[in-house]
Structure formats: C-alpha cells, structure tokens
Amino acid sequence: xxxxxxxxxxxxxxxxxxxxxxxxxxxxxxxxxxxxxxxxxxxxxxxxxxxxxxxxxxxxxxxxxxxxxxxxxxxxxxxxxxxxxxxxxxxxxxxxxxxx
Amino acid sequence: xxxxxxxxxxxxxxxxxxxxxxxxxxxxxxxxxxxxxxxxxxxxxxxxxxxxxxxxxxxxxxxxxxxxxxxxxxxxxxxxxxxxxxxxxxxxxxxxxxxxxxxxxxxxxxxxxxxxxxxxxxxxxxxxxxxxxxxxxxxxxxxxxxxxxxxxxxxxxxxxxxxxxxxxxxxxxxxxxxxxxxxxxxxxxxxxxxxxxxxxxxxxxxxxxxxxxxxxxxxxxxxxxxxxxxxxxxxxxxxxxxxxxxxxxxxxxxxxxxxxxxxxxxxxxxxxxxxxxxxxxxxxxxxxxxxxxxxxxxxxxxxxxxxxxxxxxxxxxxxxxxxxxxxxxxxxxxxxxxxxxxxxxxxxxxxxxxxxxxxxxxxxxxxxxxxxxxxxxxxxxxxxxx
Numbered sequence: 421x422x423x424x425x426x427x428x429x430x431x432x433x434x435x436x437x438x439x440x441x442x443x444x445x446x447x448x449x450x451x452x453x454x455x456x457x458x459x460x461x462x463x464x465x466x467x468x469x470x471x472x473x474x475x476x477x478x479x480x481x482x483x484x485x486x487x488x489x490x491x492x493x494x495x496x497x498x499x500x501x502x503x504x505x506x507x508x509x510x511x512x513x514x515x516x517x518x519x520x
Numbered sequence: 521x522x523x524x525x526x527x528x529x530x531x532x533x534x535x536x537x538x539x540x541x542x543x544x545x546x547x548x549x550x551x552x553x554x555x556x557x558x559x560x561x562x563x564x565x566x567x568x569x570x571x572x573x574x575x576x577x578x579x580x581x582x583x584x585x586x587x588x589x590x591x592x593x594x595x596x597x598x599x600x601x602x603x604x605x606x607x608x609x610x611x612x613x614x615x616x617x618x619x620x621x622x623x624x625x626x627x628x629x630x631x632x633x634x635x636x637x638x639x640x641x642x643x644x645x646x647x648x649x650x651x652x653x654x655x656x657x658x659x660x661x662x663x664x665x666x667x668x669x670x671x672x673x674x675x676x677x678x679x680x681x682x683x684x685x686x687x688x689x690x691x692x693x694x695x696x697x698x699x700x701x702x703x704x705x706x707x708x709x710x711x712x713x714x715x716x717x718x719x720x721x722x723x724x725x726x727x728x729x730x731x732x733x734x735x736x737x738x739x740x741x742x743x744x745x746x747x748x749x750x751x752x753x754x755x756x757x758x759x760x761x762x763x764x765x766x767x768x769x770x771x772x773x774x775x776x777x778x779x780x781x782x783x784x785x786x787x788x789x790x791x792x793x794x795x796x797x798x799x800x801x802x803x804x805x806x807x808x809x810x811x812x813x814x815x816x817x818x819x820x821x822x823x824x825x826x827x828x829x830x831x832x833x834x835x836x837x838x839x840x841x842x843x844x845x846x847x848x849x850x851x852x853x854x855x856x857x858x859x860x861x862x863x864x865x866x867x868x869x870x871x872x873x874x875x876x877x878x879x880x881x882x883x884x885x886x887x888x889x890x891x892x893x894x895x896x897x898x899x900x901x902x903x904x905x906x
Contacts, residue, residue: 443647
C-alpha cells in the first residue's frame with residue numbers, strides 16, 4: 421500500500437472534473453494565428469476541437485458533460501466523442517497540464 | 521468531429537521540432553540577468569569571461585526587453601544568470617514580463633532567496649520556478665557548488681515553492697561525480713512535489729569544457745542513466761515529467777542545438793548583447809548587437825550573428841546533402857568551431873563527422889582516468905589555471 425502522501429496518477433474517466441492549474445495558460449497566440457497552452461518549458465498546440473474541450477474544463481463540468489456538449493454540437497455519437505476526449509485529457513493530465 | 525490532437529513542443533534550449541511558424545519570432549528568450557552567482561559550479565554554462573556588474577543592463581533596459589519580447593511574439597521568458605535573484609530589481613523585471621503577457625520562468629540556485637521575496641514574485645506573476653540541485657547528498661552537493669549549506673537551503677526553497685502552490689522543476693546536472701545518485705535524485709524530485717525533473721548530462725562548453733576530465737562519465741555509466749530514466753518515466757507517469765539531456769559525446773547524431781540557429785531561442789546577456797545561443801561568443805567572426813542600440817525584433821530578423829547560420833544554406837558536406845539536416849541542423853556551431861576550427865563544419869558529435877572517432881576516444885580516455893581537481897567558476901580562475 422502506498423503512503424497517504426504519495427502522489428498518484430490521476431486516471432481520467434467520464435466522471436472526472438478537470439481544470440487548468442493556475443500556472444497553465446490557455447491563450448491565443450496572435451502572431452502565429454493559433455491557440456496555445458503555455459506550461460513550464462513546454463508549449464502545447466491544441467487543435468480547434470481540443471481548444472473547445474479545454475475551455476470547457478472549468479472545474480465544474482465533468483468529462484462526460486463536456487463530451488455531451490460536443491456530441492450535440494458535432495451531431496456525433498457520444499461514446500465516440502467521450503473516448504476521444506478522455507484520451508486527449510488523460511495525455512494532458514499525465515503531462516501536468518490539467519488537474520482535478 | 522475532427523480528431524482531438526495536441527502538438528507538444530519543448531522549449532528548452534536543446535530541443536527540436538519547433539514548427540515553422542515559430543521562425544518568424546523566437547518562442548523563448550533566455551535572459552541572463554547577471555553573471556554574479558554565489559555558487560561556483562565547475563560546469564557553469566556562462567562564458568569563461570564573465571561579464572562584470574558595472575556592465576549590466578539597467579532596470580529600465582530589462583523592462584524594455586520584456587516589452588519588446590511580448591510585442592515580438594515571444595511566449596516564454598527564462599530569467600537566468602548567473603543567479604537571477606542577485607539582481608535587486610528582479611521584482612520589477614518579473615512584473616513587466618507578466619504585464620507583457622510572457623510566461624515567466626525563474627531559473628535559480630535558490631540560495632539567496634527569502635520566503636517573502638518568493639511570495640512577492642509569485643504575486644507579481646511569476647509562473648514557474650526551476651531550482652537546480654548539485655546532488656542529493658548534501659556534502660557532495662556543497663562541494664560541487666563550493667557553497668557550504670547550499671543543499672539545505674535549496675531544500676527549504678523547494679518547500680516554499682510548494683507551500684505557495686507554484687509549479688516546481690528540479691534541475692539536476694549530471695556528471696561523473698554525482699551520477700550514482702540518479703535514483704535518489706528522482707525520488708527527491710517526487711518527494712519535494714516537483715512536477716518536472718530535468719536530468720541534464722553536462723554539455724561541454726566554457727567552464728564544463730575546462731573541467732571535462734573531472735566530469736565526463738563512462739559510456740557504461742551514461743547508458744545506465746538512460747535506463748534508469750526510461751524506467752522512471754514509465755513508473756512516474758502522471759506524477760513527474762522527466763526531461764533527459766544526453767551527453768553528445770556518446771550520441772550517434774548531434775543534438776539540434778537551440779532547436780536550430782536563430783529559429784526558436786534568443787539570448788540576452790547581462791550587458792545586453794543578443795546571442796543566438798549562450799555560447800555563441802566563442803565564435804570570433806560573429807558580431808553581436810546590443811539591446812541598448814537596436815530593437816530586439818530587428819536584431820532577431822536581421823542581425824549578422826542570427827543570419828550567419830540560420831536555415832541550411834550555410835551548410836557544407838556532410839550536412840548539405842544529409843536527410844537529417846532539418847532535424848538536427850548540423851548540431852552545435854560552437855562545438856564545431858572549438859574542435860574543427862570552422863563553425864560551418866558538422867558538429868564532431870555527429871558520427872558522419874571525420875572528427876567523430878577521435879573525439880569519442882577523448883571521452884573514453886578522460887572518463888577512465890583519475891579526476892583532476894575542479895577549476896571552480898569564478899572571476900579570473902580560468903586564466904590562473906592555464
């Protein structure tokens with residue numbers, strides 16, 4: 421068993437509620453015409469859909485709720501969207517760009 | 521709906537794959553605020569001829585650099601040194617950088633910091649702290665830095681960073697005299713709550729080149745560190761991001777130095793000289809503009825030093841026809857200069873360089889002999905050791 425203070429990997433499910441930590445900044449990079457996520461020694465460049473997902477990660481909506489919004493918007497099956505969104509959010513969470 | 525993809529680019533100075541759009545403006549600015557430092561690490565990346573305090577840029581000069589950087593489209597500012605906290609006006613510089621929309625990263629040894637000051641910097645918009653450690657064994661760490669009590673002080677600073685809920689990177693330069701501590705260094709980073717660990721094998725320029733025989737690990741020792749890091753990356757997924765910088769003496773291909781010359785990174789020295797890389801002053805045929813005389817954007821786009829090795833037109837064989845020429849950009853110009861006498865030659869770190877075999881032999885020989893005493897980094901010490 422791990423000690424109570426041992427940090428653990430956050431596994432993203434449709435129930436997870438995520439937000440950007442204070443030091444991760446989603447902003448428009450006007451000079452290069454793109455959205456970026458600024459992180460320590462990193463610049464992430466999310467595509468259009470990922471930017472929408474990230475804007476919805478507000479610390480209140482669950483991943484499932486976010487996926488439902490996108491499914492509605494894109495007229496796509498919610499389970500397909502959810503799987504796609506979880507994959508992307510898990511990857512960014514592993515890289516320290518999102519927290520619960 | 522389209523796929524959700526997120527491109528990731530490391531902005532560290534030895535990382536590649538900065539996209540073409542970035543070529544119009546640098547992504548990162550390394551601001552060497554001062555060459556003053558209480559530590560004397562024998563592998564310091566500062567030039568051997570350290571710039572003196574009376575040549576340093578003023579507060580207003582640095583604030584102007586921050587504003588110009590924001591306007592130019594620079595995204596991240598790395599406040600470094602020397603020891604950047606030796607500047608009493610660091611607060612004003614951080615504040616201006618944050619106002620200009622820059623992502624601010626403080627690269628510090630920590631030993632001069634007080635908790636109140638760190639808190640103030642955080643309030644003014646400092647985004648991230650990168651704290652260097654010399655080893656996890658305090659006696660060895662203090663010996664390497666020639667600074668008694670340094671390791672204990674750094675540990676305290678790491679705690680403050682986390683108490684203030686700021687993101688922390690631990691930077692651990694790795695070499696022959698601390699290489700066995702690597703597993704403990706990784707555990708230490710987790711324990712202090714760092715989100716990121718930089719395990720950086722020493723790059724042999726300037727002070728490190730003078731101390732190469734004291735620092736060069738054996739190939740076997742290096743290979744073991746690569747294994748340890750790879751295993752830790754897997755084990756600590758979602759807990760600790762680890763970036764690993766390899767010693768290019770043991771590489772097959774050279775590193776894409778600065779992600780390509782004049783492509784993603786710009787460096788301003790304490791006196792305001794603008795360099796394509798922090799070691800560029802070792803190239804005597806380059807002319808460096810100063811932020812006191814010319815706008816940063818103009819220097820970046822048109823400065824002689826930036827144009828000299830930008831792109832691939834300057835290349836000679838074997839780089840010219842190499843399929844990797846836009847991956848590694850022929851490696852490091854300073855290393856090519858130092859070892860071949862021509863900065864346009866391929867970096868001897870490349871296995872295609874005619875010098876490569878000879879240079880690999882040097883690493884082998886030096887890593888197997890007894891370690892000489894360190895030449896510590898301080899004003900004048902390099903000259904007196906000649």
